[in-house]
Amino acid sequence: xxxxxxxxxxxxxxxxxxxxxxxxxxxxxxxxxxxxxxxxxxxxxxxxxxxxxxxxxxxxxxxxxxxxxxxxxxxxxxxxxxxxxxxxxxxxxxxxxxxxxxxxxxxxxxxxxxxxxxxxxxxxxxxxxxxxxxxxxxxxxxxxxx
Numbered sequence: 001x002x003x004x005x006x007x008x009x010x011x012x013x014x015x016x017x018x019x020x021x022x023x024x025x026x027x028x029x030x031x032x033x034x035x036x037x038x039x040x041x042x043x044x045x046x047x048x049x050x051x052x053x054x055x056x057x058x059x060x061x062x063x064x065x066x067x068x069x070x071x072x073x074x075x076x077x078x079x080x081x082x083x084x085x086x087x088x089x090x091x092x093x094x095x096x097x098x099x100x101x102x103x104x105x106x107x108x109x110x111x112x113x114x115x116x117x118x119x120x121x122x123x124x125x126x127x128x129x130x131x132x133x134x135x136x137x138x139x140x141x142x143x144x145x146x
Contacts, residue, residue, distance in 0.1 A: 064108065071101045 075097045082090035 068101075068104065068108075071097070071104060075101055 075094065078090060078094040078097050081087075082094050
């Protein structure tokens, strides 16, 4: 009986410790170039600005998620009530709510595509070599095609 308890304890410790040991070896760098790349990626992620634009974007995403959950909840509830009451008016209500859900999802997809298209536009500014730029220089935008 004691051997069974010891075996269970060893198996539990092994289940917790072995993935950490194996995982750390997999994530260990093979070359110093990979280590440098990981380090610069971490530093760049820390240096990204998290100003008010990011906060506002997160608020918009939370609000959209809440609206989507509410619409799905209304659709499910209207379907259950339509089935429970066997009322054609509730079925029509459910179909209308489904149409609103479809419209909202289509709008979100369209907004995402528009944001992705705008992300492809990269403003390019000339490099100044100590020479003052002329204020009438127009911005140059490069649009990458996929």
